[in-house]
Amino acid sequence: xxxxxxxxxxxxxxxxxxxxxxxxxxxxxxxxxxxxxxxxxxxxxxxxxxxxxxxxxxxxxxxxxxxxxxxxxxxxxxxxxxxxxxxxxxxxxxxxxxxxxxxxxxxxxxxxxxxxxxxxxxxxxxxxxxxxxxxxxxxxxxxxxxxxxxxxxxxxxxxxxxxxxxxxxxxxxxxxxxxxxxxxxxxxxxxxxxxxxxxxxxxxxxxxxxxxxxxxxxxxxxxxxxxxxxxxxxxxxxxxxxxxxxxxxxxxxxxxxxxxxxxxxxxxxxxxxxxxxxxxxxxxxxxxxxxxxxxxxxxxxxxxxxxxxxxxxxxxxxxxxxxxxxxxxxxxxxxxxxxxxxxxxxxxxxxxxxxxxxxxxxxxxxxxxxxxxxxxxxxxxxxxx
Numbered sequence: 154x155x156x157x158x159x160x161x162x163x164x165x166x167x168x169x170x171x172x173x174x175x176x177x178x179x180x181x182x183x184x185x186x187x188x189x190x191x192x193x194x195x196x197x198x199x200x201x202x203x204x205x206x207x208x209x210x211x212x213x214x215x216x217x218x219x220x221x222x223x224x225x226x227x228x229x230x231x232x233x234x235x236x237x238x239x240x241x242x243x244x245x246x247x248x249x250x251x252x253x254x255x256x257x258x259x260x261x262x263x264x265x266x267x268x269x270x271x272x273x274x275x276x277x278x279x280x281x282x283x284x285x286x287x288x289x290x291x292x293x294x295x296x297x298x299x300x301x302x303x304x305x306x307x308x309x310x311x312x313x314x315x316x317x318x319x320x321x322x323x324x325x326x327x328x329x330x331x332x333x334x335x336x337x338x339x340x341x342x343x344x345x346x347x348x349x350x351x352x353x354x355x356x357x358x359x360x361x362x363x364x365x366x367x368x369x370x371x372x373x374x375x376x377x378x379x380x381x382x383x384x385x386x387x388x389x390x391x392x393x394x395x396x397x398x399x400x401x402x403x404x405x406x407x408x409x410x411x412x413x414x415x416x417x418x419x420x421x422x423x424x425x426x427x428x429x430x431x432x433x434x435x436x437x438x439x440x441x442x443x444x445x446x447x448x449x450x451x452x453x454x455x456x457x458x459x460x461x462x463x464x465x466x467x468x469x470x471x472x473x474x475x476x477x478x479x480x481x482x483x484x485x486x487x488x489x490x491x492x493x494x495x496x497x498x499x500x501x502x503x504x505x506x507x508x509x510x511x512x513x514x515x516x517x518x519x520x521x522x523x524x525x526x527x528x529x530x531x532x533x534x535x536x537x538x
Contacts, residue, residue, distance in 0.1 A: 196511060200233045200285055200525035201503050202449065204414035205363070205385035207237035207292065208264070208272070209455030219264055226457040227271050227290050230500040233525065234275050234284055234291035234532075236384055236451070237261065239317070242298040242324040243481045250301035251308055258315050261292055276316050278533040293532075295319030295384070297364065303329035303345060306352055313356045318536060319384065320353060321361045322346060323369060325481050331369035334395040335483060341368035342376060350376045359535045363451075366395075370402055379535050380410035382528075385451030387421050388438040392431075394420040396483055400442045407443040410534065412527045414451025415439060417494040417502070419486070429496045433509055436523065445519045449528045450503050458498045 210223035219227070239261065240254030265272045273284050275291035284291030294315070299322040302308035312320075322342070323333040330346035332339055342350065350373060353360055360381040362373045373381060383406060387397040397420055398406075398413065406413055415435045421427040439448040476482035497505055507524040511517060 195501065195504050196508055196517065196520075198231075198504060198507055198521055198524050200521075200529050201231050202525040202528040203232055203235040203456075203503060204382065204412070204449055204451030204528050205236050205238070205295070205416065206232075206452045206454055206456065207235040208290065208457075210457040218260060219268065223457055224268055224271055226500040227268075230290065230456050231504060232290055232456065234281055234293055234529075235456075236293045236295045236319050238297050239294050240296055240298070240301060243300075244326060244328075245300060247300055247302065247304050250298070254296065254301055254312065254317070255315065258294060258317075261294070265292065274316060276318060277536050277538060278529075279538050281529060281532055293318050295321075295361065297321045298324040298328070299330045299349065300324075300328045302349070306345065306349055309349065309352050309356060309358070313358060317358065318532075319359045319361050319382070321364055321384075322349060322373065323366070324364050325483060331372070332366040333364050333369075334366045335480075336366050339366045339368050341366075342372035346372070347376055351378075354378045357536050359532070364396070367399070367402075370398070371405065374402070374405045374409055374411075377409065380412075380531055381406065382411050382531060383413040383451075385414050385416040385418070385453040387415060387418070387435045388442070390442075391435050391438050392421055392423050394423070394483075396420045403439060403443040403447075407447040410447075410531070412447050412449045412531045413439055413443060414449045414528070416451055416453040417497060418453050418492050419490045420483070424490075426490050427494055429494055429506070429509060432494055432497065432506060433513065436506070436510065437513075440519070440523075445522055446527060446530075448523050450506065450524060452493075452502065454493050456500050458500060459493065 208219055208223055208227050210220045239257035241250055265274055271289055273289045273291050275281050275284055275293045281291055294317050296317060322330040325333040325335040327333060327336045329343060330349050331342045350360060354377060360373060360377050361384045362370045362381055363383045363385050365373060383398055389397040389399045403413055415432060417432060419427055421431040421435055436448060473482065473486050476486060499505060503524050507520045510520045
């Protein structure tokens with residue numbers, strides 16, 4: 154079936170926006186932290202990075218990427234850089250996926266032009282430094298699926314020229330590069346997959362293995378000559394789920410100099426709504442296994458906090474069903490568990506997580522690495538100046 158512009162709730166961006174809006178199921182007293190919350194005790198971290206996230210207002214209409222509230226929340230967030238997903242995921246004609254990436258890049262470029270004092274594009278370590286120095290949010294364009302180039306690796310060069318700096322070979326399903334985490338057979342990287350990793354290394358594109366299956370993850374870790382990443386994941390030893398990485402995978406990632414970003418997603422638990430304590434539990438396990446130099450944050454959500462909107466619950470349920478029918482829904486995607494953390498529901502959620510870690514006795518130096526320093530180091534090493 155030919156691919157057209159993806160309907161709002163079929164995109165990762167639309168799914169997260171809508172799911173956030175559906176949080177009316179959670180009592181108001183459990184939704185802590187709004188954009189207007191004072192943060193006088195918050196530590197001033199040198200750099201904050203969301204390895205998978207970005208601007209977005211859950212209450213905004215589809216297509217109106219940055220509302221006035223969304224812009225204000227970006228300003229308030231204190232995030233220096235975020236890996237924003239461009240392009241669709243899942244099975245589709247590769248050329249249609251490629252065109253979808255270019256359309257999304259064009260949309261974000263328009264947003265940067267419209268808000269030059271708030272947003273900028275990050276292609277290199279120098280751009281990241283400039284974003285942090287100017288107080289703007291640096292947008293890093295990333296892919297969550299390799300289907301756009303899996304039959305024509307020359308497109309990687311084009312994507313690099315358009316500013317793509319982070320790429321996942323697979324989403325949840327199989328493509329010609331390798332297997333996603335929901336494939337039952339669990340095949341590894343194909344010949345084309347090995348060639349893709351080699352080309353990404355040459356172009357200095359960060360290899361992101363977040364959604365890859367076990368064998369594809371291990372093959373990618375072994376094949377990459379540059380440090381790779383799990384930009385948004387959890388620890389399988391804490392919550393056994395296909396989207397979470399095993400202790401062995403975390404150790405191999407650390408051995409290659411990579412970084413694992415812990416997400417704010419339902420997969421932090423085997424059932425029920427994840428809370429801040431769950432995020433902390435996964436961060437601490439990742440530090441224990443991989444070391445403090447190899448753990449970061451990739452929320453897999455939008456910056457703006459969520460307002461209670463019970464009327465959206467029916468639409469959220471319908472979207473869950475659509476994802477399941479498309480074969481891209483994972484276990485844990487259920488109508489009464491939403492993809493964010495209620496008590497970190499604020500634009501400054503990463504800083505609040507950092508403060509929770511400090512309060513638990515982690516050193517300030519360690520926490521500064523986790524909330525942004527480790528990914529800044531990884532980006533600098535992979536991208537160069």
